[in-house]
Amino acid sequence: IRVQCFDDCLYLLDGRFNQLHTFCVDLVNLHHPQEIKNHGDLPNLKCFVLSCKETCGYDELILPLLYRMSNLEQLGLYMTISIDTRYNDGFIDGNHLKRNIINRMLRLNDFKFHICSCMFIHNQSHFSSTKDIQRTFIDFPVNNIISYVDYFPEAERSQCQIYSYPSLTPFYENITNSFPGGFFKYVRVVSLFDEHPFEHEFFLQIQRSFPFMEELSVFNCKSQNKKQSYESDNDNQNLPLIEYSLLNELAINTVHDDYIEQFLLNTKTYLQNNVFLYIEYESLQRVTHNFTREDTRINCMKINKLKLRGERICRNSSLQAYFPCAKICYPGQFFFE
The missing domain is CATH 3.80.10 (Leucine-rich repeat, LRR (right-handed beta-alpha superhelix))
Known part of the structure; x- marks a missing residue:
């Protein structure tokens, strides 16, 4: 109970x-x-x-x-x-x-x-x-x-x-880069925190360890180390795509912009439909190039609830068009079904 x-x-x-x-x-x-x-x-x-x-x-x-x-x-x-x-x-x-x-x-x-x-x-x-x-x-x-x-x-x-181990826990909190891996079939709620960067390979390990994860929160303000090397080698297309098949809630409101790209770029992440996204408005605006960027548009179209941090009223008409399926909630507001 x-x-x-x-x-x-x-x-x-x-x-x-x-x-x-x-x-x-x-x-x-x-x-x-x-x-x-x-x-x-x-x-x-x-x-x-x-x-x-x-x-x-x-x-x-x-x-x-x-x-x-x-x-x-x-x-x-x-x-x-x-x-x-x-x-x-x-x-x-x-x-x-x-x-x-x-x-x-x-x-x-x-x-x-x-x-x-x-x-x-x-x-x-x-x-x-x-x-x-x-x-x-x-x-x-x-x-x-x-x-x-x-x-x-x-x-x-x-x-x-x-x-x-094997673990029966329904949640696994404060996972860091020290995480040794494993398979956690009962975990539905995951949070990640570290003062060292999370690279693409780390998120791939998280997806494989928690295949039934429904809620994910990320807290990391350090930029990714390997992002520049991927971009200089033009190797983004060769990164393994990470598919979150059951994820329905994603909180990335206290992160470096690199992690917003990590989840919104369709070359790195595949999101299912109907995801609740909690994110900081200015970071989202930067990463999506003021809601015009094409390679983040596909995942943004899958968001059905968007909770914004830091922006009380958005006067940018492009925001709703970029999130056509989303109910948008600003600070101090609540979602009503």
């Missing part, structure tokens, strides 16, 4: 469904509960799966909830965690999972997870490396674990991805 807040989750686990043995929940927002207490044993619960994109109360809310499930046999955790330095001085790693979950749940025999832990960088003297994190999984009871660490000095933050 999908619930809006942690209160809703606790309400369903307050004892009224005392015979409940399986509970799978997708949590939209993890806010501190306002009314319902997070206590009381849940001895009949055998299987619990929780997914939550943004988690600020992992130590205060999620762990105490798990400790109520004394007879749990199957557990799935899929979440992005903002590390609270009051409880942890490092990333969520294998040692943390053994100490705080596995060793406290004696009946647990099936544990699947995908956890991205994020921290701000504040004058630390030691930074965990990918090898440091991998060593914490040497004697882990789950065999195939993927882990890697990224540091973003400009944003002054860092992140660590750890997950059991």
Whole structure:
């Protein structure tokens, strides 16, 4: 089931469904509960799966909830965690999972997870490396674990991805150039972020790893390194075309112009019909040569909803003609069916 807040989750686990043995929940927002207490044993619960994109109360809310499930046999955790330095001085790693979950749940025999832990960088003297994190999984009871660490000095933050593979997660966030690849048939929502450029080959790898992706967000302000060499060699036509067969929502509103070209040029990308595009107006105007460019026109004709950032009212009559199938939404407006 999908619930809006942690209160809703606790309400369903307050004892009224005392015979409940399986509970799978997708949590939209993890806010501190306002009314319902997070206590009381849940001895009949055998299987619990929780997914939550943004988690600020992992130590205060999620762990105490798990400790109520004394007879749990199957557990799935899929979440992005903002590390609270009051409880942890490092990333969520294998040692943390053994100490705080596995060793406290004696009946647990099936544990699947995908956890991205994020921290701000504040004058630390030691930074965990990918090898440091991998060593914490040497004697882990789950065999195939993927882990890697990224540091973003400009944003002054860092992140660590750890997950059991093959993965059952419905989303994969903050993918960087460190992404090791793989096949993720359950993922529908993907976001990409890095302070190093994403090249065409990277997007090809993303498409192959997430063939059922429906929503994609890209955050990268660095220009592509290989773009100039492709253009000087007149090699654009030889690039493999990337086809997003199920993509219906694309957010490229915080990117360098190179990534707008990456998705709108019909020599690089094939979009299906009826795509919702979220983009910055001035960048779109530049890349499409004031809505006259021919090699971006085909993909723009496939957009059925266009949400513009930065331009409250567009007085350019060419915009609607360039997006003939699109409902156009400006800042402060909303789409109505």
